[in-house]
Amino acid sequence: MTSSFEALLPSTERALLHRVAVAQSEGRAPSFVGAVVRDGRTVWSGSRSCVDGHAPDADTQYRIGSLTKVFTAVLVMRLRDEGLLDLSDPLEKHLPGTGVGEVTVAQLLGHSAGLAAESPAPWWERTPGTDRPTLADVLGDQPLLHPAGRGHHYSNPGYTLLGSLVEAVRGVSWEEALRGEILEPLGLSRTTVQPVAPHAGGWAVHPWADVMLPEPAEDLGLMAPAGQLWSTAADLCRFAVFLAEGDDRVLAAATVAEMRTPSVPPAAEDRDGGYGLGVQLLRRDGRTLIGHTGSLPGFVACLWVSVEDGVAAVALANATSGPLTSVVAADLVRIVAEAEPRFPEPWRPLPEADEELLALTGPWYWGTYAYGLRLAAERGVVLEPLRGAGRGARFRALPEGGWIGLNGYYAGETLRVVRREDGSVSHLDLGSFVFTREPYQPADAVPGGVDEGGWRGL
Template identity: 80%
Template sequence: MTSSIEALLPSTERALLHRIATAQAEGRVPSLVGAVVRDGRVVWTGSRSCVDGHGPDADTQYRIGSITKTFTAVLVMRLRDEGLLDLGDPLEKHLPGTGVGEATIAQLLCHSAGLAAETPAPWWERTPGSLRPELADVLGERPVLHPAGRRHHYSNTGYTLLGSLIEAVRGVSWQEALRTEILEPLGLHRTGTQPVAPHAGGWAVHPWADVMLPEPGEDLGLMAPAGQLWSTTADLCRFASFLADGDERVLGLGTVREMRTPAVPPEEGDWNGGYGLGLQLVRRGGRTLVGHSGSLPGFLAGLWMSVKDGIGAVVLANATSGPMPGAVAADLVRIVADAEPRIPEPWRPLPEVDAALLELTGPWYWGTYAYGLGVLADRGVELRPLRGQGRAARFRAEADGTWTGLDGYYAGETLRVVRRADGSASHLDLGSFVFTREPYEQGDAVPGGVDEGGWRGL
């Protein structure tokens, strides 16, 4: 028996509306629009505006600032997956003459290349990109502030370099690559480098009086890959779903998972946040969220996805300062996930039984630590401690009869069965660790041997 879970409960919808209404009122922004996506479908949209009867909808464009960086990162990962570059390559290999030393592509993606956060004056977000026609104008005389790879230091200029890298390797403009490789395949028809009506105007709200001032909307030129894009909540919900599930037309799930993996340690004192390859990572209320925040003069944006819950949220506002859309979007995810938790899929048996694999299931011992080996789909296996803490991991089956670790301590490590002359399983070898059927049994292949006296009492 199945049931549709597309529609949210009225109580959940009211809680979502209350959250964005509070954000718009207390944050003093001209307009704010939010949306929630669940299991790939937009299940709620809402907005609040200072003009009665003119609330924005899910098709209204706002500038999304640094959420643009995630799109740029996707383009870089596509080049990697096609074999046109390696993330360990120094930038100079593909884009010589930048003066950023041996900073690698991976370090640029995760903001650990040591580059300065901003361009030389004037403030690039409020001035035309024509003032910085060359990379040298973007980087300035002192582009590197920290040793590469040592710390996370957010860098807008680093993503300008990645945009130029894309152009150098792909042979087309960043905008063209974006359009043909991401926007069109994912159906993001209301996302682009320039606003197309209906779109919001950018405003600054006076900090001490309820009055507004229009903000300039500059074309950022070379800085576009760091923050140029305009988009809608509908488009960004589709993009959030892509960040959860991948799409073979753009990036496979394995690569998207790689982007979501922490690539650098968090800043000192901030152990609830981190950065992957073009994605921000945060922990909120015990829940892991992936996505990005964004801001440009006149606009604020936030996109978060809880992959485990299958729920994402987008919040866009048209003010220079005010509510933090990232915090509001995280709250929208929490409201839905807590009020309407995901209904598990029905348990179903495997389509076929592999007798040889079934024979390996059950308890195994690493020294005196007890583990249980279980079978997963597609001949994968899972190794978990039976008591207390331990190194649990899932393993993918390989064609040669071994398995490769997918997560935790054993990610990438090889698990294999070592058999005796008669074909029976002697032990499991996991990255040189030996797992036997009994703890320290005489005659087992235990490194260092087993004391001949055997087990004894006091």
């Protein structure tokens, strides 16, 4: 995400601050901080507070609750990329003795393992982690409520298991792995397990009166990988850039993109949402947002990234309920994306013309369906329907020849050129589908052959 346009227009900045002011006022939050990233840079931050002259800034810590899960998921994906585990591995392979070892790493990451949403009483968010000293205490007597892999069921204990998995495979504590593998490489110096001043205090606001009560801030112990962290708007903006672009010091861009892919279909009542591998997915205002929401007593938080727009937003507040940080963060993205839409990259010709590839471009026919094949960067190709509905896809060139599908129906399928004995092109083969230069030519390699009578009228 690069651009020569860094500063926002004054009208855009006012609209952003107005949205934060409305959120703080209507949500009755003691304080509210918002921030926006555009094209890899933090371009705006603003805040409102109930105390005149004492508004927080982008360096003030708030507790971010379940946003912590994204960090835990990144640690797990690093283990996968290093070959230390596979996402299809059963938990038992790396963390034996839990009693739920048949569930897979991928199912835990995507909340499809069928585990209970919460640990047994008392409520873990308002009680010290010492009350749950073992995984058995976190999981309880009935940890599995649904068939594994069948659907999405959000689970905080599932991320406790993932934190313990990281410790078992890496051989260090979750906190040490987090600090050395994510926080330090990305420069997130204000993201910590315990609060470090300046930080906001957590408050409960009375539902029927404008009075407040301080909320406890417990150390969650084993549950820390599900919701322990404190962070700032500035640090979360830097983390948002990582979620959009990747960083080879932490995770490659391809792995981060994999995390953004839906892991299981969303429930029918949540058709605009979904979950990848550690990140929430939301369809709102015509755009796809990825990130996570978070809450713990006294705090609510949200980070959303629109990769297509090159815009991300953070919203943080220190109230148990009321401020709708998920809605506000989405609105901050929308305000910037609509007021100052992203400039497309300039068209540029390919660096070289490959005559052999050029000869493959143009119309192809799968039966009577008409498709067009065009070249893309780095010897890739794009197959698109020329009329009506059809299965289009982008393809990446393979070192050994041919291409592999990147999206849609043909994701993972191989496209290859089939040549005749004289070296001329006979047809394209795409996962056994035959694409020919003409529809049903008798001499072409059409599966099942072509009727000898040829084309005819009524």
